[in-house]
Amino acid sequence: MSSPSDGGHQAGGAGSSGRRNWLRASLFGLCIVLILQPIDGDGVWWDAARGRAIVAGAVAPSAAIQAGDPCGEADWLGGLLWYLLIAAGGPTALMLVRMVGVWCVLAWCQRLCRRCEDRVSSIAGTAAALVATSPGLDPTSLWWDVAGGCAIIAWHAAHRDAGTSLGRRREIGSFLVAVAWANLGPRSLLALAVPGVAGGQRALVLAGLCLTPRGPLGLLDSAWMLVPPLEVVLREGGDPGILAGHAIGGPAPCAIQFAAWVVLGSVALLRCAYSKPGAMPVLPWIVLHSLLVANPSSLPALTPFAWWLAVGDIRPSTPTLCPTGLRGLGPPAPVGVRGAISRRHAAYGLATIVAAVSLCAATGPWWAVPWRLGWGLSARLEYRQLVEPLTQCGPGGTAFAFDERTAGMLAWSQPDGPRPWLVPRRALIAGRFVAEATRLAELRAGWDMRQPALDGSPGGWWVPLMSRGTRLILIAATDTAAIRGLEPGIFKPMVIDAPVVPFARAGDPASSPAILRGIADRILVEDGEWAFAPPQPAWTDWTLDLCGLCTGRPDPRPLLRQADVLLAMRLPRAALKILLPMTQAGLADGTSRLIDATEQIAETERLTLGAPSIFRAGVLERLRARPDPESDLARALAAIHGDIRRGSHDRTMIAVDEYLARGPLVARESLARDEGDASWSIAMLELEAGRPVAARTTLETLSTDSDRTLAAAAVDMLDRMTTSEQPR
Amino acid sequence: MRTPSHVVVLLVAMVLAVVAASWLVARPPAIVMPGIVTGIPGLSAHERSTAASDSSCIECHGDVVAKHRASPHGRTLARIDAGAATTLATARRDDDALGRFIERDSSAWFEHTQRVAPLPVQWLFGSGMQARTPVTTWLDPDGRTVMLEHALSWYPPGFLDATLGTEAMQSRGGLAACGKLLDPETTRACFGCHASLVPARDGRIDEGAVVVGVGCVRCHPGGHLHATAMTRGGTDQAAGEWKRLSPLESIRACGECHRRDDQLPPEDIRPDNTLIVRFAPVGLAQSACFTRQSDHRFDCLTCHDPHGAATRRAAATTERCVGCHGDASSSRKCSSAPLTSDCTTCHMPAVEVQPHLSFTDHWIRIRPATRSHPGE
CATH class of the missing domain: 3.40.50 (Rossmann fold)
Structure with missing residues (x-):
């Protein structure tokens, strides 16, 4: 990294060299961690299918592979490269794309801020840019938007730095970049957003953006991607219910990406405020944030522009670089350094933060950083x-x-x-x-x-x-x-x-054979001889869970997703078969899901037995469940929980504690078989442990119980198990 | 150096913008029902309820509205009141095995030996032309409305007997012994066919705001917009004119509540399946009268006026049949019976699916002339 070339805060000596090395090492580590993230983009297979359609001769690939699409598309070539890579090297070859993307963003940042005297700000900005763009570096259409933004800014900056006046070469380059971007990425309209570009050149860029199969309509398509029609929001009376939950044209950003954006935005504001009294990058700053709110999925594509405002060397050698008048500025002052934080502390602090982010990104998922060290494709694909x-x-x-x-x-x-x-x-x-x-x-x-x-x-x-x-x-x-x-x-x-x-x-x-198999699978996981054990970390021809291999702990997300699916299908025992071992092994906090599954079972017991079993009520008490207070279950539980707190069911609560700590088979030993309610719970625990034969024996005993409700429920359960066991 | 105040303002604005963006991303997908849950601009909850009722139609279409209010469509859902509770409690039945209804404090309750506490009954589904089925609703642990379709229904002129499809309830325990438990989605669908407005959010039905009965807007969507336009002197024609629909679209529109033919698995649609006789549009869609119609339009409205009760007069029905089959020289002339006889006896007989409950089989076809059993 180059040294500052003019006055200001000169760094010198071994201390400064040491700080730079720490910063470089932390940044390098962050790059490695971000490269080694499994491909997870939602559009991977979609764009690959589009690329395959191009090879087959389609000019409108989306219309060729989907139904109901009346329009052509501007970014028709966006999937071609991804398809060719898959065809050449299989899905894991797509990791090359990520690798190239991360290094290019790093090189781009470092190249463009090489004259920046404030290394702390430049490193912070680079790290923030890497984090913010990371999900956008998967081989999807968003990759082209990130690349296009970097390319157009780099082209302008390079010619400005060389002192080249507005010449033919610069115009042609801008034009070509615009043409390429428009035919590859859906947000090519951002090419017009580079600050300091003269009107004539913008017109040329605009012309380049129109050179797609969609022609000028491609500009409108790009505009919709950046700012989805507000009538969608207004139609719902201001409730953005339609847009929420639909990540259009890219993944929904996570918390760490938003944090990186805040860093960039803050640096941009503070930097320009200190640079010249009263001077603010108001317009581009506001536009960028407005675009972010309009479609948060655009965050990676907007990051190059945000970075440029924050850390890029926007000192103009020619006028009109920035329309808000940042002309002839001196070198930017370090953020918050004067009289508050020493350069040394800032450097080491930044290195620590970057290292911490890297560690989180390697060992996730965490709440704010849902990333995890791995190779290949994520399980979601x-x-x-x-x-x-x-x-x-x-x-x-x-x-x-x-x-x-x-x-x-x-x-x-x-x-x-x-x-x-x-x-x-x-x-x-x-x-x-x-x-x-x-x-x-x-x-x-x-x-x-x-x-x-x-x-x-x-x-x-x-x-x-x-x-x-x-x-x-x-x-x-x-x-x-x-x-x-x-x-x-x-x-x-x-x-x-x-x-x-x-x-x-x-x-x-x-479809009937597959549906029947699905039904058989449901019966097996819910009431059959299916038991779950936490799997080994994933290692297949497509996926390698590096973090799991190093720590011995598998990625919990696929397991939690599976439990959610089973709960949605009203298969609570099957869900518990996954959740309980996971929670006991400390793989994930499945408490909320445990509560959902137990509430489903308790509600079923309330409907069939007249009240939830004391065992399930006890589980909900231990888990601090809070069902809807207006629900009948909540009222039924209130009475039982009162008894539990008064110590009326100590033996059952021992079983509950055993259940939560060691599983259903151990818990059933603590329950009394001579009590009807406990016998019912024993039968359900045996089903939950994947032992239907033992459960049947218990239910057959219950079917002759003096309690008619309990007996009828046992008969009903036996009938259901018999029906499910019949050959189809 | 003191940070300029405008920098602080913009910093705050930036953070708020990012928070707004993250909120847009992070909030769970809302269940949006256009016009019903989130409302439409300018309509308050009261106005929405008014729009779903027939009060905006009565000014210009008074006769039809009055007739419709008294029709089975208009009476297909009712909240339990003192009169209904008494009717349930005093209805005759053959045995007590399925429990009994009692009246308490002008409300209806259901008692069953398989259950400790009696169940409150809040609704009556059905107009009473065929039956009225009591329904109990409550909230599940997630706060969504679920319902119990009671195993005992009221049949005219005053019997209680098993609800169709709940015959196997006797062996079950607890609440399941009292009837069929329905999940939140099915609950909403049940209300949806018996009401004109079912305000619901996140699965919870606002039962107090339900507009009972199949009202005007139920079959004429957008009717309130039509009323508004006409009030302002516009020339907007009637919303949802059925004559613009093709015959198939027409019977399928009725079938959205009475069951569409494309809703059933193909293997279930066969002449010997008596379970489908209650789905009139399904049978009608299989009938040659429907599939081969040419110069005469034939759909549900050919014989039925949905604003009134379905006619039970054989003469009226036969008149419709004669309209196509009455020409002595026509190849469609009936060869077995004179044209003055009741056609439905042979071609659309009533099928008893269970005691006290029979449905006219709308699968019009040639079969032996028996009143109770369809021909092979």
Whole structure:
């Protein structure tokens, strides 16, 4: 890293060298950690499928692989490179993309601030830029937006530094960068946002942005990506319910990314305020933040511009670099250094913070940093479990898959199968985002048939989906509301343990075998001889959990997702089979999910036995559950919890403590078999331990109990187990 | 150097903007029901309720509204009151095995030996033309509305007997012995077919704001906009005109509550499946009268006026049949019986699915002329 070239705060001596080394080491470590993050972008398979369509000859690849898309697309080439990489080296070859991206961002930052005297600010800005752009460096369309922003800024900066006047070479370069960006990335309109560009050159950039199959309409598409139509928000009376939960054109940023953005934004403000009294980068600063609020998924694409305002050497050698008048500025003063924090403390503090962020990113997931050291593709992108059931569906029809990950898995794995309907990005461009998002909201609410919406539009997802020949509904495993909403309907899950749950219509002959297998799996995990043990850290041909291999602890996120799916499918015992061992092993805090599962069981007991069992009530007491106070369960529990606190059920509570610490098999030994309520709990614990034969024996004894309610419940449970055991 | 105040202001604004962005990202997806949950600009909760009721229609369509209010569609859902409680409590039944209804403090309750405490009954589903089924609602642990469809229903002229589909409840324990438990999504769907407005958020139904009965807007969506436009002197034509629908669209529109043919697995749609006789649009969609219609339009409205009760007069029904099949030279003329006989006896017989409950089989086809059993 170059030394400051002019006056100001000169660093010197061994201390300064030592601080620089610490800073470099911490930054280098951060880069390594960010490279070694599994590919997790939602659009990976979608963009790869688009690239494959290009190779097959399509000019509008999205329209070629999905149904209902009436528009061409500007960024038609965005997936080509990713497809070629996969074809050449398999999915793990995509890690090269990430590696190149991280190093390029690092080199870009360091190159452009090489004259910055304040190393602390430049390192802080570089680290913040790396963190903020990291998820955008996965091989998706967002990668091109990050690259395009870096390229256009670097091009302008390079020519400014060389003292080149507004010449032909600079204009042509800008034009070419704009053309490339427009045909590769969806947010190419940002190319116009570089500060200090003259009007004529902007016109040339604008012309370059129009050189796509969409022509000038590509500008509108890009604008929608940056600022989704506000009428979507206004239509809902100010409640941004539609946009919330839909990450359009990129992943939803995590807390650490927002923190990095705050760093950049703060440095930009403070820096420019100190540089010249009264001078503020008001307009570009406000525009950037407005774009962030409009579509938070654009954060990685906006980061180069935010960095440029914060740390880049924006001293103009030519006028009009910044329209707000930052002309002829001297070197920026260090942030907050004067009289407050010494340079030494700032340097070591920064190195510590960067190291801490690196450690979190390597050993996650944490609340603010959901990253984890690994290689290859993340478990969320594993589609191979879906291949067999989806292949059985055969060709024809369409699929509802309103996000790029699920639609991409279908389009990539089943090029001849049912075609996904509009993904969010395409729906936005086609002006159908509200309609499709509403369909998803209706799926989540179980609102299938048409009921009058008072704005004149009909509600209900059945008619629209059936009118376009929907044979499949693909729901991400994290969308438990949709899974729960589909439960009572005619669409049934074909697979219950994949990152995406495919639902097919019962009665569709092609899908019936897979549906039946799904039903058998449900019975097995809930009431059958299925027991769970925490898996070994993932090591497959696609995925390598480096953090897990080093620590011996697997990534808990797929397990928690699976538990959520089982809870949504109303399979609480199956969920407990996963959650309890996980919690006991300290892999994750599954308390809230344990409460949900136990509440489901307690509610079922309340409905069948007249009251929750004392055992389950005791579990909820220990877990400090707080069901809805207006619910009948809450009222029923209140009475039992009062007794527990008075010491009326000490023996049962011993069993509860054993259950939470050591599992169901140990807990059942502490319960008295001669008490009806306890016997029922024993039977349920035996089911939870994957021992249906033992549970059956206990239930058969209960079926002759003098308590008619208990006996009837036992008979009912035996009938259910018998039915599920019958061959299909 | 003292930080300029405007820097501080912009810093604060920036942090707020980032917080706003993170809130947009982090909040869980809202369940949005356009116009019902979040409302539409300019409509208060009261106005929304008014729009869903027929009060905005009565000014211009008084006769139809009055007729409709008395029709089965208009009476298909009711809150339990003293009269209904008495009716339930005094209805006859053959045995007490399924429990009994009692009246207490002008409310209805259900007692069962499998359950310690009686259950409150809040709703009656059904117009009473065929049956009325009591329903109990409560909140599940997540605060969502669930319901129990009681195993005992009221049948005219005053019997209590098993609700269709709940015959196996006797062997079950606890609350399950009293009826069929329905999850929140199904609960909302049940209310949705028996009401004109079902305000619900996050699965919790605001039962006090439910607009009972299948009102005007239920079949004529956007009717309140039409009323508003007409009040202002506009020329907006009627919303949701059914004659603009094709025959298939028309019967499927009815089928959104009475069951659509595309809602059932294909293997369930067969002549010997008596379970589908209660789904009139399903049977009608299979009928040759429907599938081969040409010069005469044939759909549910051919025989039924949804603003009134379904006619039980054979002569009225036969008149419709004769409209297509009455030409002596037509190949569609009935060869077995004179045209003055009741066509439905043979071609649309009533099928008893359980004691006290029978449905007209709308799968119009040629079969032996028996009143109770459809031909093979």
